[in-house]
């Protein structure tokens with residue numbers, strides 16, 4: 001069964017959106033951040049960014065198996081979820097958020113200046129949205 005993925009710049013509201021959608025449609029919510037940590041789907045830890053460097057090949061392989069084996073339809077929450085091939089997805093949601101609001105949210109999390117900057121740039125250039133378009137997904141943009 002095809003899945004819905006929710007991608008977008010960190011802090012734009014993926015988790016909130018994905019959980020609400022899963023509840024509404026009675027799909028299972030998949031917390032990719034948790035899976036990455038628990039199943040060690042990363043190459044290394046980036047100390048400067050305080051973030052895991054995810055092995056997207058490994059992650060895709062795992063998610064494709066999950067989509068194939070799940071009895072219930074899935075809502076997958078991750079800023080890397082749009083890298084899944086088109087044939088496994090019914091929809092790719094991209095969350096977007098006003099830049100001022102995003103800056104506030106990221107600063108509140110205690111992110112470093114450079115990490116805030118990097119994420120704001122990613123939002124300004126619509127990195128996730130453009131990559132999702134390149135993958136050929138059916139896209140819905142949700143402003144949070």
Ligand SMILES: Nc1ncnc2c1ncn2[C@@H]1O[C@H](COP(=O)(O)OP(=O)(O)OP(=O)(O)O)[C@@H](O)[C@H]1O
Nearest residue numbers: 008009010011012013014015016017079105143144
């Ligand atoms: N629609 C919304 N309206 C108001 N606040 C929101 C909305 N969506 C998210 N937020 C707030 O923005 C913050 C970040 O949201 P959330 O954790 O869902 O982002 P995220 O994209 O999942 O981030 P990450 O990539 O780091 O997991 C939270 O404090 C959340 O309450």
Ligand SMILES: [Mg+2]
Nearest residue numbers: 014015016077
């Ligand atoms: Mg999240």
